[in-house]
Amino acid sequence: MFILFVVFFLYTVIYPQSQLKRIQMQRLAKLKAMERRHGCKVLTMIHRREAISFLGLPAYQFIDEEDAEQVLRWIRKYRDYPLELILHTSGGQLHASIQIARALKNHPKKTRVLIPHYSMSGGTIVALAADEIVMDKDAVIGPIDPQVGDLMRGLFPAPSWIYAAEIKKEDAEDVTLVMSDISRKALKLTRSVAKELLEGKIAPGPGGEDRLDDVVEKLVSGEMIHSTPLSAAEAKEIGLSVNTDFPEEVHEFMKLFRPVKRNVAYVE
Template sequence: MSRSERLSLINAIENKRCSKLICYITGDRENVNTRIAPDVTTILYRHLEMLKNQPKIDLFLYTRGGDVLTPWRLVNLIREYTEHFSVIVPFRSYSAGTLICLGSDEIIMGKMGELGPIDPSVVNAFNPQDPNNPQARVPVSIEDVYSYLALAREKSGSHLDELMDKSFLLLAEKIHPLALGNVHRNYMLIRSLATKLLRLQMNPPSDDKIISIVDNLTEKLYAHNHMISRREADKEIQLPVLYPDPYLEDLIWKLYADFAQEMALNEPFNPADMLNGPRIEFEVVSGLVESSMGQDAFVFSGVVERKEFPDKGQVNVNIVKQGWRSLA
């Protein structure tokens, strides 16, 4: 679908919602995926400046997650331009995407809409080495650390202090104490960010409800890849979920499907398939910010070469440039 045809879907959603729509897609295509990151802030700002202040702004969001600090900046930026901010979730909005949703006044979720837990894994210089790659570090899951300590506490019986001391010393032998400190700092950061985002809502929930929501999203789902349906988000976690009517849901899914098709989200990127000769240059779009006012893409540019000597038939892929580019 061309941009002019996709604009008709964007305009139809805006008319139905009486809002202005900005689409933010972080591609999860194999080998060329993107994540929520600080560099999108200026891109979003460009679209907001073109839209100017609006009574309602909707963010159409598809993402597997990313940097956990960026949602706080993005939500506050959007709220500079509107009194009513909503997120439309056509399909996946995990981790940092869920944090963005927490800062909205309502979350419009279709039947395929999914949120996720907000308990990240953290990596720093003190994390354990990856046995398969000594140059890399193994991520440490925040909830794995706290679950281990909770298990020790549960099994300690009348020897709580003694067993907890031994359990922590054993953990510190396997994971550097500064890495454990980083885990705790990120645990507190996530809870603080989630709480602050929830308080940005037009009708913020009570403190007890905020604690319940944060507990559910950080501790009570037990698996980071747990997929939260709209019914669970609404009835169990008690987020401000809105179910679109059939007409709006159809528009939302068609818009997502068009982005997915254009970005080939369901097809692994295999540069070797592009080779007709010894060398070819390529560009692939792996992220989009689009509104009725413009279009920006995150583009990977690179070169694919087939080596004939000494390793005949070997294919080398070199990414020479990556970043945001204004297309319209």
């Protein structure tokens, strides 16, 4: 029994951790190579469930205050260098996303965000802060309308809470009225931040008109559902400055993140 326990311990704890250490070393080597070729410092913020983790249990990840703390520390450390941030995230906490975005926007050197697959919600807020957004032609970003709710009722788009309160009027429940009030404030904040991040980055319209407010409304107003995938071409169409000259080496780097599910198989 003791031998079986030792074998089980080695297989479930030591082996996954040794694999993870090896893969982390490969990732660092790839990042260093990219830094040399691109002439800048490179950071990744990649949120995905990986097959290799402690006891083999995948962890759900999103943008949070710990991410913000680490990214801000990186930006401060390399304030004299141009920066590239590889983003792969479904989003996360609004305040953490805004904090990262503002620090990236205020960086004194050039900043680029590279999106190989997707950067939704809070990830889009971070992307808007960069001097340049570089997307694979099939990558997507998404709307940034704030999501409001609680553990009991779940999260819903802020514009939808306002719509419900306006439709129900005096018949609306107290919680709907409260959520509507919070939603108005959240929308005001998000509009303000989006304008702050996009100031000077939106090309004028055909007649020379300022399109900043139109772009912000498109992203914030709830016109699209929160999970709407906006391709690089669609992002350009609504007015964002997007470059699709995407470096292939970033895709090679992403192969070092092993997903939990492997339903798709092909010969390399």
